[in-house]
Amino acid sequence: MSARIEAGALRDFAAAILQAAGTGEADARAWAETLVWANLRGVDSHGVLRIPRYLELIGTGAINPKPRMAMRMQAGAIGLLDADQAPGPVAMNRAMDEAIAIARRLHLGWVVARDITHAGAVGHFALRAAEQGMAGLVMTASGPLMAWPGSAGAVVSTNPLAIAIPAGTRPPLLLDMSTAAVALGKIMAAKDAGTPIPEGWGVDAAGQPTQDPAKVATLLPMAGPKGAGLSLMIECLASLAAGNPLISLALRGAGAKEGPRMNGLAIALDIAAFGEPGAFTAEVDALASAVAAVPASGATPVLLPGDRGGAVMARRLREGITLPDGTWKRLSASAAGLGVALPGLLSS
Structure with a gap:
């Protein structure tokens, strides 16, 4: 089951988790703003799915929250x-x-x-x-x-x-x-969604091409x-x-x-x-x-750099951001561990 959430609510939720982990309020909101901006533009690989890993890095001292x-x-x-x-x-x-x-x-x-x-x-x-x-x-x-x-x-x-x-x-x-060929976060997102990746994105530990995101050892x-x-x-x-x-x-x-x-x-x-x-x-x-x-070669219009992300953002601002089940479960567990309340979700 996926979860659909309004962008502002997701931003507040992400900021609350990061602040509960020790980040200052203003920095937590700036951090959350960048993450949710990525989700809004369809770059879910760089969005809130990263938060559980960031919390681990705060815990080890690898990220300095203040x-x-x-x-x-x-x-x-x-x-x-x-x-x-x-x-x-x-x-x-x-x-x-x-x-x-x-x-x-x-x-x-x-x-x-x-x-x-x-x-x-x-x-x-x-x-x-x-x-x-x-x-x-x-x-x-x-x-x-x-x-x-x-x-x-x-x-x-x-x-x-x-x-x-x-x-x-x-x-x-x-x-x-x-x-x-693709950002590491896209492989993380495919793993969360339980979907295979295209050939040419990465290789396994033996250096062989793989379409299983869980087996990717090195990106190409x-x-x-x-x-x-x-x-x-x-x-x-x-x-x-x-x-x-x-x-x-x-x-x-x-x-x-x-x-x-x-x-x-x-x-x-x-x-x-x-x-x-x-x-x-x-x-x-x-x-x-x-x-x-310029005339398009198919049904898809010719787009300029940033146009696709802008169109996705407009849609997700209207309809909300859908998070895969794996991402939502890990975020929910992170919130529970820090005493942060879950936000309300949009109806399907």
């Missing part, structure tokens, strides 16, 4: 944020806000965030810049989860990349992608060497620049191959510096209209 984040360095447009193992969304909100503040003065803000934890759907933070009329770029880096072409096991990570471009009369363009890169190479470059820009390498230490056996230790990068670009106010966003609208007007 971090003391601080900007450790700023040189011109570049800054370094020490996130103190903060919840990922809390850290990346701060990193992007710092980047936007720098860009307001210098037209570009480039902030590396050291020692964050899992940030979820990174498009949420890129949109933070687009909502201020700036282009936003976000990347995060973690330890080995994904194969390198020709490797027998995990070498690089599924490091995501998001770019948000402000528009005029239409919503911002939003590219939000993993460097893997998007477009082979292209996805693997892009992941490696993100490790350079986010981790090496932060003085906090992840991949090299793990491959040498000096660090855990998996875990919450991560780094991030938030970039804000003041588009208005290039010309007349409104000229750029008008051209974005024109570009989007031209692409959308």
Whole structure:
């Protein structure tokens, strides 16, 4: 049995669980906002199904529910944020806000965030810049989860990349992608739903292709060497620049191959510096209209980056968010263990 719940109620419920686990009220609400935003856009792999795992990581001390984040360095447009193992969304909100503040003065803000934890759907933070009329770029880096072409096991990570471009009369363009063939959370979601995964998403412990999400040991890169190479470059820009390498230490056996230790990068670009106010966003609208007007090859219309997620969000805001039985059971158990009341569900 699945559970269907109104977005605001799910956000309050998620925040209550995270706060009961020791997160400060404002941070718990910001964390929950990012998770439910992912659910609303149909990216359930990065939504509230992650909460039970986050609670485990808070319990072990791997996630710091009350971090003391601080900007450790700023040189011109570049800054370094020490996130103190903060919840990922809390850290990346701060990193992007710092980047936007720098860009307001210098037209570009480039902030590396050291020692964050899992940030979820990174498009949420890129949109933070687009909502201020700036282009936003976000990347995060973690330890080995994904194969390198020709490797027998995990070498690089599924490091995501998001770019948000402000528009005029239409919503911002939003590219939000993993460097893997699929994000790990989608395999988690398939496991919760009890459904097989497509071939090409991952391999088992013996390095053989599998469609059983429970047997996936290593993810496969998007477009082979292209996805693997892009992941490696993100490790350079986010981790090496932060003085906090992840991949090299793990491959040498000096660090855990998996875990919450991560780094991030938030970039804000003041588009208005290039010309007349409104000229750029008008051209974005024109570009989007031209692409959308191209004849479709089938029944599905031509979509721009972010359009699918926006349509799903509009529907789920009206109809509620449906959580698979496995996700709802684990959330309910987490809530019970922390003394958090269950929210009301929408009728079927």
